[in-house]
Amino acid sequence: xxxxxxxxxxxxxxxxxxxxxxxxxxxxxxxxxxxxxxxxxxxxxxxxxxxxxxxxxxxxxxxxxxxxxxxxxxxxxxxx
Numbered sequence: 001x002x003x004x005x006x007x008x009x010x011x012x013x014x015x016x017x018x019x020x021x022x023x024x025x026x027x028x029x030x031x032x033x034x035x036x037x038x039x040x041x042x043x044x045x046x047x048x049x050x051x052x053x054x055x056x057x058x059x060x061x062x063x064x065x066x067x068x069x070x071x072x073x074x075x076x077x078x079x080x
Contacts (some may be wrong), residue, residue, distance in 0.1 A: 018071055 033040055046057035 018075065021071065022068070 045053040048054060
């Protein structure tokens with residue numbers, strides 16, 4: 001479902017909450033990590049300063065924040 005226009009955001013709001021959307025994304029990502037990188041949680045390589053894992057972790061986090069902000073901005077446009 002696209003959140004690019006007001007109609008899709010309006011329909012989105014009626015069908016699913018932001019919490020539901022974020023929970024679904026969380027669950028999908030957790031399942032993917034469990035399948036493809038099961039040792040990720042134990043290893044915590046993103047905490048090793050200067051590693052590519054740390055760079056990619058921060059980049060992924062930045063994109064996640066950007067994604068959440070876009071969701072809230074689209075919903076807020078409809079509410080005003």
